[in-house]
Amino acid sequence: MTNKKTKILLIYTGGTIGMVKDYDTGALKAFNFKKLQKNIPELNQLDCDIDNISFDAPIDSSNMNVEDWVVIAEIIESNYQRYDGFVVLHGSDTMSYTASALSFMLENLGKPVVFTGSQLPIGDLRTDAKENLITSIQIAALQENNKPVIQEVCLYFEYKLYRANRTTKINAEHFEAFASMNYPSLAESGVHLKVNREALYRGKKGKSFKVHKQMDRNVAILKIFPGIGQPLLNSVLNTPNLKALVLETYGAGNAPMEDWFKKELGGAIKNGIFVVNVTQCSGGSVLMGQYETSEHLRKLDLINGKDITTEAAIAKMMYLLGNNISPKLFKTIFETSLRGEMQ
Structure with missing residues (x-):
């Protein structure tokens, strides 16, 4: 030194x-x-x-x-x-x-x-x-x-x-x-x-x-839990002006397989809402497709949060939205490490 x-x-x-x-x-x-x-x-x-x-x-x-x-x-x-x-x-x-x-x-x-x-x-x-x-x-x-x-x-x-x-x-x-x-x-x-x-x-x-000073706050976090119902998911996804959702899933990115769950998420994504899959576990990474209970999320084209924390995921969402990233590039850019926040 x-x-x-x-x-x-x-x-x-x-x-x-x-x-x-x-x-x-x-x-x-x-x-x-x-x-x-x-x-x-x-x-x-x-x-x-x-x-x-x-x-x-x-x-x-x-x-x-x-x-x-x-x-x-x-x-x-x-x-x-x-x-x-x-x-x-x-x-x-x-x-x-x-x-x-x-x-x-x-x-x-x-x-x-x-x-x-x-x-x-x-x-x-x-x-x-x-x-x-x-x-x-x-x-x-x-x-x-x-x-x-x-x-x-x-x-x-x-x-x-x-x-x-x-x-x-x-x-x-x-x-x-x-x-x-x-x-x-x-x-x-x-x-x-x-x-x-x-x-x-x-x-x-x-x-x-x-x-960068433009941070878009039209985002939400939803932690899934056993017994979560369609009205709650529907309510969150239909929040006025919502642009992105950080979805905290089980384990390696797993979630319920009920038809209503797929329908709500699929409809939101088609309507232009970005949904990122992060694990609610303290450590570990999302591996969509490893289990049947995450394969349906992969097919819905959810953004893979990999090993990012919820705190970093919500901040990254605000940052990317604030910078008006093209919807076509949004998923690719989010899944890319920008500041060492994910693998």
Whole structure:
């Protein structure tokens, strides 16, 4: 690693990591990021300059929306040339959705965008916030031959760095809140910070950085279950202005074989609605045609989500629809890995 002093921009959107406990009252109050290095002196050991910017009104991640994704993208866009890396502080509940969306919105990214947060407030006695924050900044500042080691949108939590669009929140209480079931971690923090270089994403060389801000929200997610009825499926597929559906199926992409199920899906696809088949399992991949219960979906020409997460699938749908991809090319492009989100 070189000794070049890097510049990192910290972007605070909201969430637990930005709260600190008032020990006199027990109440939580906003952390003063303007005094970041004074309050967390360990950061002074990092050979980088850290600036910060916050949402005008920080929000709980449960209130995160498409417009907020655009704000994050615009902050990175307007500061892209000034900084070597970005750390986005975000509430954990929807972090995988936001981080997945940003991976598609930031095309030809050549610098690290590291999402992190915490399960406990930064001032709590047993907080995970300090380690997550310090290591995320360290990762964002990693340089080799004056180039960033990480050049993609990722997510750091509890000693592991993941590709953002491969993550899912798996636990609401444990510090190990996220997992990447279908792709190895990009780095692990222990006594030493070990980077898994073979797993890192590298975009096409020579392509200029581009930010996409049009995300079409006319999408839906439906998780099938034993006993699902025709009225429910019909209602979802007939949602006004619906353009795409992420269908969470069983196992390797299996679904009921009733005639009404085939009829509803087939009719929707003929009417121009894109339906992508993703597994509702935590890990594994869709393999349409492996079983009889998925062969009928293959014949209906559902989009194969392969091993993509639901979070990445919905974000990718919004991104492709927002870019007005030709209906004839939509299936092919969705089934192609754009940012390392699927095999």
